[in-house]
Amino acid sequence: MIEISNVSKTFHQRTGGSFTALDNVSLTINKGEFVSLLGPSGCGKSTLLNLVAGLEQAEQGSITVNGKPCKGPGPDRVVVFQEHALFPWLTVLDNVAFGLKQKGIAKKEREALAMEQIKSVHLSKFADRYPHELSGGMKQRAAIARALAMDPEILLMDEPFAALDEQTRLILHQDLEEIWMRTRKTILFITHNIREAVVLSDRVLVMSTRPGKIKKEFAVQAARP
Ligand code: ADP
Ligand code: ADP
Secondary structure, eight states: EEEEEEEEEEOOTSSSEEOOOOOOOEEEOOOOOOOEHHHHHSSSHHHHHHHHSSSSSEEEEEEEEEEEOOOOOOTTTEEOSOOOOTTSOOOOOHHHHHHHTTTTTTHHHHHHHHHHHHHHHHHHGTTOOOOGGHHHHHHHHHHHHHHHHOSSSSSESTTTTTSOOOHHHHHHHHHHHHHHHHHEEEEEESSOOOOHHHHOOOOOOOOEETTTTTEEEEEEOOOOO
């Protein structure tokens, strides 16, 4: 469970000015929930996600995961960014296995674990390819496989499909839905596409700008088996 309590974040500029990106935001996300954050550019969506990721620190309020404060990045929370951020000098397999190598998992085992995730995003045939040999959609699939390989409790997705064309995005929606049904990971998903938010998530939070706040939230009634 992610608990965000009365979080505010102000960025201070070198010129002396400051900008309040988040103003007293509170939010609870339950384990296994798929929550979308929707809102116009600059309303603080990425800032909120980065705080949960431990990449930024709030000056006010607290963020905890299962009761533990998010003071920095942790293996329980993995981010998937808009730009895939794959290592260009590594194959898909080595990219997906990279974090497992850091964890000290032996080659044979980490390659088996990585292949399992590569298979789950339908990239088996491309495991030995380099990122530049893949289409945009395939690169995002590889990035998702890399995140899943770490088996985090929480997937933090910052506009993961925003750079893709409509047709590719629809395919990736199906893939993500499948992954979520199978793994029941807690997902915080940023988008400015209302259709995407409604189609994918259980709950949609709408943020407003100046200063960033959660303005509305609604549950999405799912007809899931
Ligand atoms: P969104 O993801 O909703 O587009 P962001 O969270 O990226 O919004 O940004 C919210 C606001 O905070 C923006 O106005 C942005 O310019 C400002 N901001 C974000 N990060 C920084 C930073 N590191 N330094 C200064 N201002 C920032
Ligand atoms: P894009 O992101 O470019 O819109 P997709 O990821 O949806 O495309 O890929 C479209 C199809 O093209 C996929 O089914 C994939 O198998 C194929 N494809 C894309 N790039 C390559 C490649 N480098 N080699 C082989 N097939 C590819």
